Every structure is written in C-alpha cells, then in structure tokens.
Amino acid sequence: MRLHVAFLPHLVWPGRQVSIVIDVIRASTSLITLVDRGASRILIASDVPTARALAAQYDGAVLAGEEEGVAPPGFEYGNSPVELSRATVTDRPVLFVTTNGTAAIRAAEEYGPVLVGALRNSAAVTSEARKMVAEEQSDLTIVCAGREGAFGIDDAYTAGCLASRLMDHRWTLTDSTEAALRLFRSEPDPLALFRVSAAGQNVIRLGLAPDVEYCAEIDRSRSVPRLGRELAIVE
Amino acid sequence: MRLHVAFLPHLVWPGRQVSIVIDVIRASTSLITLVDRGASRILIASDVPTARALAAQYDGAVLAGEEEGVAPPGFEYGNSPVELSRATVTDRPVLFVTTNGTAAIRAAEEYGPVLVGALRNSAAVTSEARKMVAEEQSDLTIVCAGREGAFGIDDAYTAGCLASRLMDHRWTLTDSTEAALRLFRSEPDPLALFRVSAAGQNVIRLGLAPDVEYCAEIDRSRSVPRLGRELAIVE
Numbered sequence A, B: 001m002r003l004h005v006a007f008l009p010h011l012v013w014p015g016r017q018v019s020i021v022i023d024v025i026r027a028s029t030s031l032i033t034l035v036d037r038g039a040s041r042i043l044i045a046s047d048v049p050t051a052r053a054l055a056a057q058y059d060g061a062v063l064a065g066e067e068e069g070v071a072p073p074g075f076e077y078g079n080s081p082v083e084l085s086r087a088t089v090t091d092r093p094v095l096f097v098t099t100n101g102t103a104a105i106r107a108a109e110e111y112g113p114v115l116v117g118a119l120r121n122s123a124a125v126t127s128e129a130r131k132m133v134a135e136e137q138s139d140l141t142i143v144c145a146g147r148e149g150a151f152g153i154d155d156a157y158t159a160g161c162l163a164s165r166l167m168d169h170r171w172t173l174t175d176s177t178e179a180a181l182r183l184f185r186s187e188p189d190p191l192a193l194f195r196v197s198a199a200g201q202n203v204i205r206l207g208l209a210p211d212v213e214y215c216a217e218i219d220r221s222r223s224v225p226r227l228g229r230e231l232a233i234v235e
Helices: A027-036 A048-055 A099-109 A119-136 A153-166 A175-185 A190-196 A198-205 A209-215 B027-036 B048-055 B099-109 B119-136 B153-166 B175-185 B190-196 B198-205 B209-215
Strands: A002-006 A017-022 A042-045 A062-065 A094-097 A114-117 A139-144 A231-233 B002-006 B017-022 B042-045 B062-065 B094-097 B114-117 B139-144 B231-233
Touching: A002 A153, A002 A175, A017 A099, A017 A119, A017 A153, A027 A042, A027 A094, A027 A099, A027 A114, A027 A119, A042 A048, A042 A099, A048 A062, A048 A094, A099 A114, A099 A139, A099 A231, A114 A119, A119 A139, A119 A153, A119 A209, A139 A153, A153 A175, A153 A190, A153 A198, A153 B175, A175 B153, A175 B175, A190 A198, A190 A209, A198 A209, B002 B153, B002 B175, B017 B099, B017 B119, B017 B153, B027 B042, B027 B094, B027 B099, B027 B114, B027 B119, B042 B048, B042 B099, B048 B062, B048 B094, B099 B114, B099 B139, B099 B231, B114 B119, B119 B139, B119 B153, B119 B209, B139 B153, B153 B175, B153 B190, B153 B198, B190 B198, B190 B209, B198 B209
Parallel strands: A002 A139, A017 A114, A017 A139, A042 A094, A042 A231, A062 A094, B002 B139, B017 B114, B017 B139, B042 B094, B042 B231, B062 B094
Antiparallel strands: none
16 A cells, blocks of 8 residues: 655545545644634635535535635635634535635546545544555545645645555555655654744744644644535535 | 655756756666767667667767667667666767656757766766856755656666755755655665665666666766767657
C-alpha cells in the first residue's frame, strides 16, 4: 500500500484511495471547528456568488467564508476558526466558501472516501483513515490544497505530521511523503513555521494572528469531517 | 528579489528571472559532465526520434540519452554520467535526449537566462547565477525537473543545497524554498537520500548504482552549461 502526499491537488495520482485533504490555514481547521460546534451539514462552495445563490434554498443557513481573507458582505462569519469556535451552528446548515479547499476535495473525491485533516485533528483523522485503509486495502493520499496553485509549506508540514502518525512497515512511501516527513521533523514548533509561511503571513497581515496560533495547535479535536457525511460540495 | 524553488516545471512563476534547472539523477549531471569533457555544443531533444532525425544534419554528432533508462539502439552513449565521463566529445556536437530536462528548460527559457545545476557544480552554478542576478536585478528560480510530472526528492534536495549556497539577507524566500532548505539540512549524506529516491531506485534497478554515487558528489566540476552558450534545444 502506498502512502502518498500530493503537494498540490493536481498531483493526486489516479486509482482507488482514501484521501485526507489539508488546507490547514485556515479552511480545514475551520471545517473541523464547525463540526466541533455541532454542525451536521456543511455545504462547501468554491466561491461567494455560489454560496449566496444557494442561501435562499437552505432555510436558516449560516453563511461563512472569505473573500480576500475576510467575511464577504451578508456573511455571518468569515473563515476565522477562532471566530467559528464561538459560532452557533447546531441544527442549521452551514454554507462554507473555500476556493482552494474545494479544488482539493474535487481532485480526490472520484477515487474514494475523503476526510478533512489539520493539526487540530491529526490523531483523530489518521485513526479514522487507518481503519478505512484496512477495510479497503487501498492506498492513502494526503492532499495539500496549497495557495492558488502554489506549494504551501504549512500544508506540507501538516501532511508530514499526519504521515508520521500513520507510519508503519506496511507502507511504500513516495518521494513527496519522505520530503513531508523530513519537513515535519525539521521543526518541533508548528507555530514558528506557520508564522513564516505565506498563508500565515497573509492571515497575520489581516490582523488575525490568533487564527494562526489556533491552526498550529495539535490534537485539540476529535472531529473528522467526511465528504458524504457532514460535508457536501454544492455548485 | 525573490528566491523561488519550483518543485515541478509548471510551478515556475511568470516574470523576468534567472533560472537554474535541475534533473540531478541523471540528465543535469550528465550535461555538466559533457561540458567537463570538452563538449562545446550540446543539442537537447525531448525524445529519441527527434534526436535520430537530426543526427543526419549534424555531421559526426554524438548521440546520447536514454529510453527506459538505457541507450537506445544506434546511440553511442546512454544517460550515464559515469559512462559520459570517459566519452570523447571534443569538437563534436552532442545530441542529448532528456524528456524531463527539456520540459524544465522549456518552462524557464522565456523568462531569462537558464543555467544547468546539480550537486557536482553547486558552487560554480550558484556563483554564476549570483553574478547574473546582480547584473539583472532579477528574481532567481531553481527549477526541479521531477519525474514525469511527479515531485522528485533528489531534485528538491539539490535545490535546497543550491539555495543554501545562495542565501543572504537580500532574498525573499518562497514557501517551497524554505521547504527545500529544510530538506537539504535534514540529510548530511546526499547519497543516502539519493539511494532511496524514486529516481535513484530506478537507476539502481538498471544496475547503474555508480551513477547514483556520481550524481551525489558535491563540487567536483566548475562547468556550468548555459542555454544559448553550450546548450540549445532542438526539435
């Protein structure tokens, strides 16, 4: 069985596989937080107009997501996991906008189950993924969303963290998995690395440094959003 | 000025820049070796039929390159740098086939000067690149060829080595440059890493382990192949 890290969505290799999608700063961390808060139905849209158009169809829906880093007009929440950690979403559908996250899920969905991962749920998501791989006897791919088609060190580091938790003798590692593992081992302090990442710098520029700290916390959640369970893509 | 590592050719960002192209196992190491051996005119083709068709036009041309790792019928040499280190190429044009290497050069050529790098010429190529960047006041990109569209840890490691030699306070580093630097620093023994890389494994399977050793040697050459000087792409 192969353990692969796709540093960008289009680097997913075809074939039956379980996938863990990562957009650690901030979409996948936000999705995990929404499940923590009791969201049982999260509808992911790749852009703001799609989410707005659908809001009318979903009575009482919570609109969350970002446009240039902040909540678009008419949205109840941005893509700030710290803000979402105080959100009231129980029994309401959530319409969540993430461009990079949607692309990563889209790249993986045709090949098998898709889970959402981040540092906050690293133990939980790898535990669920391990069970699924055992059932399916399939390969596993950790899919990094990246930033508008560019490599993101925050996602690659998180992929390395997840890969280190999954490691055992049964896996065949690809070059990118080996590189992600070495990246993870190069830095004991995730926050130090996240702060200098392009994604982290962008969030800090928006005045949302506490979001970066929140995204860098390890194993604070047992929530594992799964496509077809809590999550669906809408368009 | 930005110091960027493109982990694959299509991840080069547009804009004026000096590029160093890496396909360390084995094409860029072979090109450096050909210049070591006195080749003053190397014509790069992306496939064997192109090289064969052109051989008639270039009287006395040396044909070198690989098809599934070995010299195609009618070729004088394969893509083995160890073999090429004993080749007689002075005053003869060399037709050299490299699929991944050609794609990497193609991705970079429209944006500025293109140099060929590997561990064997790391000091020489970074010294020449530094001078060019100073003259042009431009960005610098290290372009990894990868393997048929997949990330190659051997190229990324070599990019990290070159980036570490280029480092000073003037550069803005991208996420991928930071990751390549950390990968390079994670392993003091290039051969240990090259041996487990997919490219290295492939060469070892062909019975050419000494090629991997040769590619892993640092600073044995002052040769810097440059597009428009020793090198041209033909098609």
